[in-house]
Amino acid sequence: MKAVCLEKVGAPLAERELADPVPAHNDVVVRTTAAGICHSDAHYRAGASSVGALPLALGHEVAGVVEQVGSNVPANRVGTRVALHYLVGCGDCEMCRSGREAFCEHVEMLGKNRNGGYAQRVVVPAGNAIPVPDSVDDAVAAIMMCSTSTALHALRRAGFRPGESVAVFGCGGLGMSAILLATALGAGPIFAVDISSAKLDRAASLGAHPVNPNEHDAANAIRAATGRRGVDISLDFVGRPVTVDACIRATGVQGRAAMVALMDVPAPIYTYRDLIAREISVIGVSDHLKQDAEDALSLAADGLLHLSDMITRRVPLSAPAINQVLDGLESGTTDVRVVIEP
Ligand SMILES: [Zn+2]
Numbered sequence: 001m002k003a004v005c006l007e008k009v010g011a012p013l014a015e016r017e018l019a020d021p022v023p024a025h026n027d028v029v030v031r032t033t034a035a036g037i038c039h040s041d042a043h044y045r046a047g048a049s050s051v052g053a054l055p056l057a058l059g060h061e062v063a064g065v066v067e068q069v070g071s072n073v074p075a076n077r078v079g080t081r082v083a084l085h086y087l088v089g090c091g092d093c094e095m096c097r098s099g100r101e102a103f104c105e106h107v108e109m110l111g112k113n114r115n116g117g118y119a120q121r122v123v124v125p126a127g128n129a130i131p132v133p134d135s136v137d138d139a140v141a142a143i144m145m146c147s148t149s150t151a152l153h154a155l156r157r158a159g160f161r162p163g164e165s166v167a168v169f170g171c172g173g174l175g176m177s178a179i180l181l182a183t184a185l186g187a188g189p190i191f192a193v194d195i196s197s198a199k200l201d202r203a204a205s206l207g208a209h210p211v212n213p214n215e216h217d218a219a220n221a222i223r224a225a226t227g228r229r230g231v232d233i234s235l236d237f238v239g240r241p242v243t244v245d246a247c248i249r250a251t252g253v254q255g256r257a258a259m260v261a262l263m264d265v266p267a268p269i270y271t272y273r274d275l276i277a278r279e280i281s282v283i284g285v286s287d288h289l290k291q292d293a294e295d296a297l298s299l300a301a302d303g304l305l306h307l308s309d310m311i312t313r314r315v316p317l318s319a320p321a322i323n324q325v326l327d328g329l330e331s332g333t334t335d336v337r338v339v340i341e342p
Pocket residue numbers: 038039040060061146147
């Protein structure tokens with residue numbers, strides 16, 4: 001089968017002929033119909049995050065049709081439309097059995113630690129193949145497997161309840177997904193914090209109140225706009241000490257500040273002023289679980305999430321086309337999401 005692979009870190013992806021995948025007893029082989037090109041893929045190509053053995057077909061945002069099943073999988077799954085949850089756990093440990101596969105010691109990520117969707121076919125355990133509702137198109141289902149699911153997990157970890165106010169720090173893919181989801185789930189006022197006026201305009205077009213930290217202290221602006229209360233939930237998708245601080249200061253009494261962005265330096269937290277005085281919880285969010293991916297698809301099927309406008313371009317499974325999209329993600333692009341349609 002044709003695949004577009006990372007063969008050497010730091011070099012452009014290359015087209016390769018890979019052996020057609022064969023399903024083990026509990027697996028399904030899926031014919032790829034849509035694979036999102038994610039900013040993380042540019043990081044993998046550049047060597048900014050570690051990946052598994054090379055050559056590797058990238059692509060962790062995948063939808064397709066089940067083409068073959070292993071001996072333990074019901075034959076009637078052949079032909080079903082599915083989207084793939086990208087975290088493949090061992091299926092057997094305490095974390096996997098309790099639906100917390102992201103914390104499995106042997107977890108592998110599709111398109112990072114094992115071959116993913118930049119290929120004509122992908123093999124995964126049957127449990128990772130989530131049925132796609134009829135009303136959701138393949139490209140939309142594919143891109144929901146990443147930032148939408150993680151943003152939903154973040155809102156859940158933060159204990160979001162309808163009517164609560166939310167501040168989103170960083171309005172890239174994850175932040176915009178969080179705004180869309182918070183709106184769909186019935187949030188009160190939503191504040192969008194970013195230094196990019198283009199991103200703030202997009203957030204405002206979705207109904208969020210834009211806050212530019214280059215113009216005023218974001219936390220003070222949010223507190224002023226909420227009658228000094230602060231928000232119930234703030235989400236950090238930036239990952240800098242200054243945004244962690246603003247995120248916590250913007251959070252009101254018994255609010256929750258959820259940390260989603262990766263950061264490799266410590267952030268100062270004033271335990272008395274911020275945590276104790278207002279009983280704020282600071283919460284860590286790591287990726288998402290299969291349940292989040294399933295529930296995100298249900299929200300889309302119920303007409304509560306409209307993501308098709310986010311797909312601004314579709315490209316074939318070709319190395320030059322994919323490398324060009326990854327170059328664009330590195331240098332800044334006007335495209336929102338690009339999807340490969342093999
Ligand atoms: Zn992604």
